[in-house]
Amino acid sequence: MHPLRIERLVYRWPGAARSTLGIGALSLASGERLFLHGPSGCGKSTLLSAIAGVVDVPTGAILVADKDVGALNGGARDRFRVDHIGMIFQVFNLIPWLSALENVLLPCTFSKRRLERSGEDPAGTARNLLDELGLSDPSLASKPASELSVGQQQRVAAARALIGKPDLILADEPTSALDEVAKAAFVDLLARECAEAGTALLFVSHDRSLEHHFDRSVDFLALNGGAA
Amino acid sequence: MLGFSLRSLWNRRFVAGLTVLAISLSVALILGVERLRDGARDSFANSASGIDLIVAPRGNSVQILMATVFGVGGTGTGMTWDSFEWLEDRPEVAWAVPIQMGDNHRGYPVIGTDASYFEHFRHSGGQPLSLAAGTFLSGDGADAAVVGAEVAARFDYAPGAVIVNAHGSGEVSFDLHDDAPFTISGVLAPTGTAVDRMVFVTLEGFDALHAEEDAPAADPLDPAAMPTDDHDDHDDHGGHDGHDDHEDHGEHEGTEAKHSHEPDRINAVYVGLIDRTNVLGLQRAINERPSDALSAVLPAVALTELWGITGTAERAMRLMAWAVALAGMIGMVVMLSATLDTRRREFAILRSVGATPTRIFALIVAEAAILTAAGLILGLVLLTVATFVTDPILSARFGLRLGLNVFGAREMATLFVIFCAGLLASLIPAVRVYRMTLADGLSVRL
Incomplete structure (x- = not known):
């Protein structure tokens, strides 16, 4: 089973003159951590959107957990996404009026698979994850997410992506709002947790100093050579 | 969700x-x-049940209904006792109840009537009036009064209490008939209608009130006490028209004993028919009676008119x-x-x-x-x-x-x-x- 396999993906935004994506082949093995780097605005986020099934991609081009994302219709893609993919964004990952713990548990409320894979006590699992990500203070877990620092918020987002052991985590520049020390620590923790959960990680960033945390590094511009 | x-x-x-x-x-x-x-x-609908016709001096039917049944406002200048007797003797008429109005007791309307009122009045879909305490107005005792449930509750009245009425229909009145007090003989059970807010006295008592008022010079500031024009002044007394000319009083005393007291003028008559289908014929007869200008009002029709206005x-x-x-x-x-x-x-x-x-x-x-x-x-x-x-x-x-x-x-x-x-x-x-x-x-x- 491949968490992610891309073959001959061509994508053009509706109305755009040129294709944004033209990827010959890219795949991740189970538990593999891939660092995808490239300058801003080159189409990395579009690729993540395509994998997550938010944009319409041609059938047969993207397979997540061996399932053709392009063949699913709208609502089914949303449900499929939460079943198999955890996502971390650059900033504002959390629902501000829910507590940190409730934010972590969100995938479990929308996905039966994630709930089942969170163990007997999902809240306990969520607390353990927060704990392992350095948010061991129990008062933090019950605080509204809006009261957490940016670094804490990103770690809560990581815990949310990890809960229920999805096949793949997509991380879109999750460290760009963090300082150097916090950055390294965050990537380190994320990599470790992914390894523990057996989750593949596709980490997108323009910051090549983080490269050494990963199994493999790919230059997005080289990968996207098929775009024309 | x-x-x-x-x-x-x-x-x-x-x-x-x-x-x-x-x-x-x-x-x-x-x-x-x-x-x-x-x-x-x-x-409103509950208050007017059981009455087939309300007869009053010629006027607007809504006004007559409001004045008689709800004690709001007044009717015209009064009708003669002759007209009442004429009505009572009509073959279609089962009963007729005389009504006098125009006084108030601490803001609550005072109705002058006789015992037949309590016999025939119906409310809330045909229920008769019942007493919470005491007795209805009986033929004897001109100073007897029956008070509605709300009046009794508000002023804590019980049978035996002595009350004083005032002239006119306003809540505040300085023209108290404190020389003609009434003794409460009965308190009515609550009805949820305007009756709760009324005070009933005998026709005789109602007249006695004004007989006292005509007595000479209790108050030099009161123009009513002036001997020359006291009768004209009664028109100023805020809607009270059931005033009695006592000089004529003797006329009726010999005629019949159906009513213990026969006032010269009354304000309205509640009429019940033997056969309701005759109501329109009787209404026409009343409207056309030459000697007295009268209106006969069908309560239901007047109510419909009222809803039209509101x-x-x-x-x-x-x-x-x-x-x-x-x-x-x-x-x-x-x-x-x-x-x-x-x-x-x-x-x-x-x-x-x-x-x-x-x-x-x-x-x-x-x-x-x-x-x-x-x-x-x-x-x-x-x-x-x-x-x-x-x-x-x-x-x-x-x-x-x-x-x-x-x-x-x-x-x-x-x-x-x-x-x-x-x-x-x-x-x-x-x-x-x-x-x-x-x-x-x-x-x-x-």
Whole structure:
């Protein structure tokens, strides 16, 4: 089973003159951590959107957990996404009026698979994850997410992506709002947790100093050579 | 989903609270207007039951009905006792009750009548008057008085208490008949109609009141005490027309003993027929009686006329109430729409964890449903509190009882319509959100 396999993906935004994506082949093995780097605005986020099934991609081009994302219709893609993919964004990952713990548990409320894979006590699992990500203070877990620092918020987002052991985590520049020390620590923790959960990680960033945390590094511009 | 919406609203509880308040006010207003209207109609309809015709000096039928049955305002200049006897002797007539009006007891109307009133008067769909204590007016005892339940409760009257009446119908009167007191013989059981607010005295007692007033010079400042023009002055006395010319009194004493006291003039007559189908014929005969200018009023017809008059005001009130409801709904749409832009991020996050655009659409509708439902519940609470607070005032002033637990099918339908309107209104922001989430995907550029 491949968490992610891309073959001959061509994508053009509706109305755009040129294709944004033209990827010959890219795949991740189970538990593999891939660092995808490239300058801003080159189409990395579009690729993540395509994998997550938010944009319409041609059938047969993207397979997540061996399932053709392009063949699913709208609502089914949303449900499929939460079943198999955890996502971390650059900033504002959390629902501000829910507590940190409730934010972590969100995938479990929308996905039966994630709930089942969170163990007997999902809240306990969520607390353990927060704990392992350095948010061991129990008062933090019950605080509204809006009261957490940016670094804490990103770690809560990581815990949310990890809960229920999805096949793949997509991380879109999750460290760009963090300082150097916090950055390294965050990537380190994320990599470790992914390894523990057996989750593949596709980490997108323009910051090549983080490269050494990963199994493999790919230059997005080289990968996207098929775009024309 | 509902819990999620609740949490989301709680996060915006101040604005959400204001929205709920706006909706609840409109609900209370809409139901309140309806209840007031129904209460008024019921209490008016109940007050006039069992009377086939009200005969009074020629005048407007609504005015006659209001004056006689509800004790509000007055009738024309009085009718002769001859006319009463003529009426009483008509073959169609089963009974006739004489009515004198124009005095008040501490703001409550005083009715001069005889024992037949209590025999024939019916209220609330045919129930006779009953006593809570004491006895009805009997033939003897000219100074006897029977008081309605509310009068008794308000002033703590019981049989044996001595009361003093005043001239005119205003609440504040300086022209007290304190030289002609009455002794309460009975207290009526509550009826929920205008009778509760009335004081009944005998015809003789009613006249005696004014006989005393005509007595010479109790007060040098009172023009009525001036010997030359005392009769003319009675027209100024705020609607009291059942005044007796005592010089003529002797005429009647020998004729018959049907009525223990025969006043010269009375204000109105309640008439009951043997056969109701004759009512129109009798009405015509009364209207055409040459010796006295009389009107015969069918209570039901006069009530319909009254509703015709108040109908415009009712419609205006109802329109206002629904306009407030509309404003409440617009307020809710504004509240839900205004926050959409700042919540785009929230929706993107929800989508990233598996919420479909349809679910986010449902989230907005659920929020509207919660707001509207909370508004409905709070509105009912407000209405109940308002009813509780105003019920004593309304029943004291207007004899209106709204009742605390009337919750009919029509009110349910009204609430349902408001609820549906809330849901319908929420489609405006919900559709916007649906489109927005589809376009935004997972990455919102802020």
